[in-house]
Amino acid sequence: MLEVKNLSMRFGGLLAVDGVSLDVQEREIVSIIGPNGAGKTTVFNCMSGFYKPSGGKIIFEGKEVQGIPDYKISRLGMVRTFQHVRLFTQMTVVENLLVAQHRHLNTNMLAGLLGTPNYKEREQSALDRAAYWLERVGLLDLANRDAGNLAYGQQRRLEIARCMVTEPKLLMLDEPAAGLNPAETKELNQLIVSLKEDYNVSVVLIEHDMSLVMDISDRINVINQGRPLASGTPEEIRHNDDVIKAYLGEA
């Protein structure tokens, strides 16, 4: 469903991403790993439309999407989280999820002003969907808190829930386990697998936690200094000499 071909991104003199390719099938978890500064987040930024890539193609469901503005990409069904959590901190938890459903709620303004039955129905179903996902990530009790007051792990889960209420086809997670304790990481592991199995979402995962990556990935792409180093199943990556040398070896 997603194919990234020969992607490159240049910042002035720095070639941050150089010839990276990637493909993701329906209901698949594909990971991108690599040392710090390898260019992983930059790949995401290109895929989600934050940057216009300097070269290469990104094809989502048969359509070239490189260079399309970010908000349109997410409307196509590719939604991301951020390496440094980005919530609307002064809004409540449930409101964060309502903002994400803006598109579903986008009836005309007059309907909203008059409070027509149709509008109320949509508001309610948005609230229901929000409640469903809050329950799913274990935040229902905190629904009316300000998002900024949540603990770090809870913020990470809220960010994922906020993506899921948009009903995406492809979810891009940038280091979702960063800063989580082992118990939370385990929950996250189950959550990601369930997103794929129960909700038919494909996942592209950037992660430094190797046990998580090895455990849930269907395939793994390794990049190093912007260039692709290896790709394959977790088993293949584990035994790839280049990878061991360049990456796992250091750890």
Next chain:
Amino acid sequence: MAANNYRHALFCAIVTLIISFPILGFNLEAKGVNIELTGAKTSTIVAVILAAVAVFVFQAYRDSFMGLLGKLPKLNPLAGREPMEQSKRVKLESWVLTGIVVLALFWPFVVSRGSVDLATLVLIYIMLALGLNVVVGLAGLLDLGYVAFYAVGAYTFALLSQYTGISFWMALPIGALLAGLTGMILGFPVLRLRGDYLAIVTLGFGEIIRILLNNWTTLTGGPNGIGGIPEPTLFGMEFGRRIKEEGNTSFHETFGIAYSGEHKVIFLYLIALVLAVITALIIRRFMRMPVGRAWEALREDEIAARSLGLSRTAVKLSAFTIGAFFAGFAGTVFASKQGFISPESFVFLESAIILAIVVLGGMGSQLGVILAAIAVTILPELAREFSEYRMLIFGAAMVLMMVWRPQGLLPMRRIHITLNKQG
């Protein structure tokens, strides 16, 4: 550290001298047909030097001065207390607002005509500030040319009445819609700009519209303005002594009471009151609607908002358009109240006053905006003798405000949607 302070203070003092001496230190005097440049009185020069010394002292000991200011009791006795629970706060605010409206309804019947007239002006400012609040407070767009849309509303009514004899009630929606449309057209190219740039460009737009009105004499009458703008009618009843428009009846004759000029003033006041209440209610509604949340989301974290499919341009444009719409609303009322408008009513100072109301009131908060509008319009009237120093007092008030309570008198706490079925 200290040496640095003194150098900075010396610099500021010199700047004060350089700026004020040419302005205050010389007089232009008419001698016969010629104008002559003469030195000012010694007292003025002494005052300028004293001012420079004052600047020097203040800058040199700025840290201790600011420290003292910080220690002064907070303006708000509630500061430091835990914020009220949302449900309680909402209830309290609605009660206070309802109370104000009820008071406002009866009030014109017990006070003088001049006060009612002034109160109408306050209501117009409230409408303007509530509209600008959407743009600045909720959407976070610094618009320094807001008065342009106010002018569009007022001139729409003035011109239409002059050329087509339109009535107030017809002009009200047309003026507001045209102002909204202008907002949309002007907003489209500029909303990509951020922060300071947006402020400067909108400032420019405000001036362009005013200059256009001033110079397009064939249409707008230029600096002479347009007069004879009709007052609102009540179901075809006019409030003047004699009927101006054919087919209308007159208010005092219909009810068989003696003619009084007060009826008209009170009627206008009541219309402004109703429109201000409608404005407040509609904007409150917007705040709870998806657009309202989108404004806030975009203001809080634009990148996250865009990653969720919110189009920056569309969301900002909606705020800009809605803000302009209400300015047009207020402009129509203003034109009707004055009966005469000219570009002089739409100078940058007006934009600044409206913005000051929004900032003083606590961006985004409606009750705060209403209180601030009352304060900003009425205080200068009470202190007529000081009217020359109005801007000075204004500036000082703003500076003090920023030191004491940067979040405004009543900082905004948007009404949050709550999820009831908690686990």
